[in-house]
Amino acid sequence: MRDDMTANSTQSLIAYYKKVRQDSLSLIAPLSAEDCQLQAMSDVSPMKWHLAHTTWFFETFLLLPHMNNYKVFDECFSVLFNSYYNGIGEQFSRANRGTLSRPSLDTVLEYRAYVDDAVQTLLSVNTTLNELLELGLNHEQQHQELMLMDIKYNFSINPSFPAYQHIDCKIVESAPVKSIHxxxxxxxxxxxxxxxxxxxxxxxxxxxxxxxxxxxxxxxxxxxxxxxxxxxxxxxxxxxxxxxxxxxxxxxxxxxxxxxxxxxxxxxxxxxxxxxxxxxxxxxxxxxxxxxxxxxxxxxxxxxxxxxxxxxxxxxxxxxxxxxxxxxxxxxxxxxxxxxxxxxxxxxxxxxxxxxxxxxxxxxxxxxxxxxxxxxxxxxxxxxxxxxxxxxxxxxxxxxxx
Structure with missing residues (x-):
């Protein structure tokens, strides 16, 4: 019974991990590779960087310390996609993330798949990492919110006012609000x-x-x-x-x-x-x-x-x-x-x-x-x-x- 419960719990955890990771990919579905490269000011980041950084987080804090014989996808990524963790090492300039044409979006997506496979393997044999995994998933969800806010700003400087999403009709005003009290x-x-x-x-x-x-x-x-x-x-x-x-x-x-x-x-x-x-x-x-x-x-x-x-x-x-x-x-x-x-x-x-x-x-x-x-x-x-x-x-x- 206990083994069955542990197996079910592990399967649920892996399913939740896969869902959160897929949610990030769904956010870029309406975007081109060029869209994912945009960085219109230093406070925002390219979509491609968000996808890679959240992956780097799992690789750095979950896989490297806890998975024997794990081989990093690319040694350069430890600098390119480290946001602000001085204890980890050097970081590439935040203001210049949009200048990184390489790695390509396709390579970043390969990186995500590579790390996802390794994380799921690790979770199937190590059931003590739930707290760290939970932090990583919440971190990725924070970035999903940031991705939407960042693409909005990145698109906003374009004088053609491109839409990230399309709707069947124009946004109409909400029902009249009550007086403020x-x-x-x-x-x-x-x-x-x-x-x-x-x-x-x-x-x-x-x-x-x-x-x-x-x-x-x-x-x-x-x-x-x-x-x-x-x-x-x-x-x-x-x-x-x-x-x-x-x-x-x-x-x-x-x-x-x-x-x-x-x-x-x-x-x-x-x-x-x-x-x-x-x-x-x-x-x-x-x-x-x-x-x-x-x-x-x-x-x-x-x-x-x-x-x-x-x-x-x-x-x-x-x-x-x-x-x-x-x-x-x-x-x-x-x-x-x-x-x-x-x-x-x-x-x-x-x-x-x-x-x-x-x-x-x-x-x-x-x-x-x-x-x-x-x-x-x-x-x-x-x-x-x-x-x-x-x-x-x-x-x-x-x-x-x-």
Missing amino acids: YIDFEQSITEIGATQGCGFSYDNEQPTHPVLLQPFSVANRLVTNGEYLAFINEQGYQQPKYWLSDGWALLQSTHARCPLYWHCINDKWYEFTLYGLQPLAMDLPVSHVSFYEASAYACFANARLPTEFEWEHAAQQHCPELVQLHDNCWQWTNSAYLPYPGFKPIAGVAGEYNGKFMNNQMVLRGGCALTPNGHLRTTYRNFYYPHQAWMQSGIRLARDNV
């Missing part, structure tokens, strides 16, 4: 963070710890395109009183006057999407705004951004009025990305996964329409630099209740 929360001491052993979580979500919250309120929904357009029409980008100093300085250097993917053509507003250029849908949540833009809008609206602890506490309450928590946009918080009390990174070189980035970045909470379902949890801590907007980031407002 605020949900009150009393002063409380709340437990923040993920509990070990209760499903997968990253090391930066741990450990659980108490946080004292003062009375506050959060908006029932996200800020819409139409509401943000009112900020633009009220000359919000021209008034320094709304902006943090660094945000205002950035505006002066970039001359930005609207969110990243907005275009005003013949006095009509459009938004670039994965479906190409579409009329701006006024009732959809505004997305692809930087922390500076989110903070400025909050100031314009006589509000502020929630802290990540306020956001998590509000989400824990399962209030039916509190909508758009996970299924639209990552939501900027007013919290710096810092370790929780008692934080301990993953043991070994994989400990560089999150902890080394805990400076100069801000936390986003929730999830977005591109986030894999298994990652949509209230404790998830995403993090980006305050000037970045290519990820699918939006705005939820908060206020003090004092």
